[in-house]
Structures are given as structure tokens and as C-alpha cells.
Amino acid sequence: MRIAFLNWRDLTHPEGGGAERYAQTICTGLAQLGHDVVLFCAAHPGAPASESLDGYRVVRAGGRLSVYPRALSAMLREARSRGRFDVIIDTQNGLPFWSPLVTRGPVIALVHHVHREQWPVVLGPILARVGWLIESRIAPALYRGRPYVTVSQRSRDELVDLGVAADDIHVIHNGTSRPLALATAKDRDPTLVVLGRLVPHKRVELAVDVVARLRDEFPRLQLRVVGDGWWRSAIERHAAEAGVSDQVHVLGYVDEITKHRELARAWVALAPSAKEGWGLNVVEAASHGVPTIAHHGAGGLSESILDGQTGVLVHESADLAAAAAQLLHDHAERARLGEAARHRALGYTWNASVARWHDLLQSVVAGAETSPAKAERESA
Structure with missing residues (x-):
């Protein structure tokens, strides 16, 4: 499959964190399974605009907010020059990438958590209300009927509260890597x-x-x-x-x-x-x-x-x-x-997370019905 992965940042970004580790680990795993994966994310000083990493490619463009239109543009250019993408993974870190507006192909919305509490902390009261309006009302309407992936049952419940159909949401947990530095002793001081x-x-x-x-x-x-x-x-x-x-x-x-x-x-x-x-x-x-x-x-x-x-x-x-x-x-x-x-x-492995993503992507791309409730609604 040709897979486009839209994410705010990559792990080399100074503000990269758990969401970026999730994105890049899944990209690596899917690439190792033979898929053609491109991660589109924000640029930052010292990072090349494009590079190959662990079997997939990273394309960087735009900043904190401009990454959204710039990533979409880069994705469309990539599709024109190298062939269309079979599926798009659209990470909604508070704001979506609006990918359904530029493609008729399959889109999967990846939401790590709902940002209700974060908006007032990061932005002023007016912009916080705008951000929450987009996340809680506009995005669920735009992505309605499309598959969602989130990383915990708690986040799944919050998405349901926003109006996302429960049967459209797949929970794929983070994994964890084999711990390094096992010979390190506990510090003598608390x-x-x-x-x-x-x-x-x-x-x-x-x-x-x-x-x-x-x-x-x-x-x-x-x-x-x-x-x-x-x-x-x-x-x-x-x-x-x-x-x-x-x-x-x-x-x-x-x-x-x-x-x-x-x-x-x-x-x-x-x-x-x-x-x-x-x-x-x-x-x-x-x-x-x-x-x-x-x-x-x-x-x-x-x-x-x-x-x-x-x-x-x-x-x-x-x-x-x-x-x-x-x-x-x-x-x-x-x-x-x-x-x-x-x-x-020990029960949370990245191999298991990648395997679940692989199965979901194959199902979505093949056009298989992943939501029984959705099938009932469409046949009614």
C-alpha cells in the first residue's frame, strides 16, 4: 500500500514527544512490512525538507499552523509525481489536517486524546474557544463515517461524547520498546x-x-x-x-x-x-x-x-x-x-500495535466493512 501519514511534527522536532514516537514507530513497522510510507510533518531548523528514515520517507514543510496547508500541498504533489496514496492517516492533535477536503480516497483519523483541557492553557480565551469549536463540532462532522483510531478506551469514550460513532473507533495502544540500561542500579538517594x-x-x-x-x-x-x-x-x-x-x-x-x-x-x-x-x-x-x-x-x-x-x-x-x-x-x-x-x-508491544494498524489499513483499503452498525445504517 501507499500510505500518507500526516502528523504535526516528527521525533527530531524540538517539541516532539509521545505522539511523534507513536507516528514514527508505526511508520517504521509498516515500512518493514513492505508498504510505501511517507510521513508529512512540520519543518524545523537543521532538518532537511525530505529524507529517508528507517524504510520510509519524511517530508517536512510549514510551521506550527502553516504545517496543515503545507503538508496537504506536499502530499498532493507527492501523489501527482509518484502515484496516488491508497490511504491517508490524518492525525488530529487538536486540529485536523482537513484531508477529506482534498481526497475521495480512504482517510483514517488518528486522535490521541481530546484537547478540552489544553486549549485554555495554551491559548487565550478567544482562540481557545475557536480551537475547541473546531475539535468538538467541525472535525467530527467532517470526518463522520470514517474510521478513527485512538490509543485508549478513555479517549474512545471522549470521542463518542463528541458525536463520533462508537463502532467507527478502533483502539490501538502505544507499545513500548525493550528497556535499555537494565544493569543500572537505583539511585542511593530518593x-x-x-x-x-x-x-x-x-x-x-x-x-x-x-x-x-x-x-x-x-x-x-x-x-x-x-x-x-x-x-x-x-x-x-x-x-x-x-x-x-x-x-x-x-x-x-x-x-x-x-x-x-x-x-x-x-x-x-x-x-x-x-x-x-x-x-x-x-x-x-x-x-x-x-x-x-x-x-x-x-x-x-x-x-x-x-x-x-x-x-x-x-x-x-x-x-x-x-x-x-x-x-x-x-x-x-x-x-x-x-x-x-x-x-x-510486557503486554504492550509495538509489534502488536503495528499488526493492528496493518490489519485495519488492509480492511479499509480493500473496502471491507469495519463497522457492523454502519452497514446496518447504510442498508436501512
Whole structure:
């Protein structure tokens, strides 16, 4: 098959994160199965406009907002010069790429999570309302009747709330790679880790507040922040204002081995994000036997973490410190949660995710009916 994958960014982008890892891992897997895959995404300084990577091609054009029309234009040029695409995967990271407007062929909408909570955090009140209108009303109408893919049951439920037919939605979880740096020992000092992009809705400041509240109880407590983003200076400023700069280490972007080493040495992971589609950071920490603390109601985090079994979910941000203190004190409970988390992480593999995508794409391209309810509606 010829497959076009539209995604806001790629993993080399300074703001690349879990959604980009998902996109590129699926692209790699599909390419290894013999498909012709092209990822269309935003450009960024230092990255070529086009390059081959792991068996598929990456075409970069446009910026934060201009990527949407520029990616569509690049896709149409590609189709004219090298042959039409059999299917388009249109990633809706809040905003869709509007691909149904330029093709009559099959389109699959990929939605990691609904952005209701993020719009006010990232944009002002007026633009936030516009963004939410597009995501909640216009996009569901434009993509109605087309297959959707999301990464958790929680996100599936939210899409249904927006009017997407439940039978049109396929849940294909994130996988996780084989953990590296397995020989790395736990740090001698109590160590917390946060993994992810540094943007406002990740709320890394809440992890900094945990350190500030527990500093007297755990004088040698350390927080290791693995990731980078445009919000980094605000987090570092918050740590300075809280008086814990000496205990908060913002490492920025690191290579895979360093990332796994940081996860392996940690005692507990924190995921204070307001919303996640699934929680790749949770499963990556779990692969090293590290339990994660997060919030109830934060989308897929309430699914990637089994409360009291593989980690802890709290209802209020003020409870993060108490939950962290309990696990830092209770070595046996921390080990129990960590081992259960490690065992559960083994069940989420990228090979399984790629296989599910492959089956869905074949079904869609072949014109096979993937929704019994839809067939009933059309035959009525």
C-alpha cells in the first residue's frame, strides 16, 4: 500500500514527544512490512525538507499552523509525481489536517486524546474557544463515517461524547520498546523522575512543588526532568522561586540510552499532566519496575496506571506529595507496584500495535466493512 501519514511534527522536532514516537514507530513497522510510507510533518531548523528514515520517507514543510496547508500541498504533489496514496492517516492533535477536503480516497483519523483541557492553557480565551469549536463540532462532522483510531478506551469514550460513532473507533495502544540500561542500579538517594515534553499542560511545576513540600522530610530528594520544550525556562524559574533549584535537574533532550538510564535509577515517576491519550511515559517507566503517580481523570493516564496495582492515582494536585512520600518511605510497597507495572508493560508491544494498524489499513483499503452498525445504517 501507499500510505500518507500526516502528523504535526516528527521525533527530531524540538517539541516532539509521545505522539511523534507513536507516528514514527508505526511508520517504521509498516515500512518493514513492505508498504510505501511517507510521513508529512512540520519543518524545523537543521532538518532537511525530505529524507529517508528507517524504510520510509519524511517530508517536512510549514510551521506550527502553516504545517496543515503545507503538508496537504506536499502530499498532493507527492501523489501527482509518484502515484496516488491508497490511504491517508490524518492525525488530529487538536486540529485536523482537513484531508477529506482534498481526497475521495480512504482517510483514517488518528486522535490521541481530546484537547478540552489544553486549549485554555495554551491559548487565550478567544482562540481557545475557536480551537475547541473546531475539535468538538467541525472535525467530527467532517470526518463522520470514517474510521478513527485512538490509543485508549478513555479517549474512545471522549470521542463518542463528541458525536463520533462508537463502532467507527478502533483502539490501538502505544507499545513500548525493550528497556535499555537494565544493569543500572537505583539511585542511593530518593529520586523522582518526570519524562515528557516541557509544555504548559504537562504541569511539571507540580512535580517541582512535590520536591519543595518534601524537602524537609527527604533532604536528599532529587527530581530528574527528562525532556525539553519551549516551557523549560518557566519550569526552571519555578524551581528557583520554590528554593529547590539544587534538587531539580532539567536534563533537556537526551538519547535513548540516557533516557532509560534515568528511568532505571529512579524510585518513583511522576506524571502530573492535565491530559494524556495513553501515557507512553508511564509504560516506559514501568518497563524498569518504576511505578508512576498521576491524576484521576487525566485521560489515558487513568488507564495506563492501575490505581493501587501498578501505580497511584490522586484526585487533587495537593495529594501528589503525600502519595510520593508514602512510596518513598515504603520500599516494599514501591517494589510491589513496580514489579506489577513491569509485568503489565510486557503486554504492550509495538509489534502488536503495528499488526493492528496493518490489519485495519488492509480492511479499509480493500473496502471491507469495519463497522457492523454502519452497514446496518447504510442498508436501512
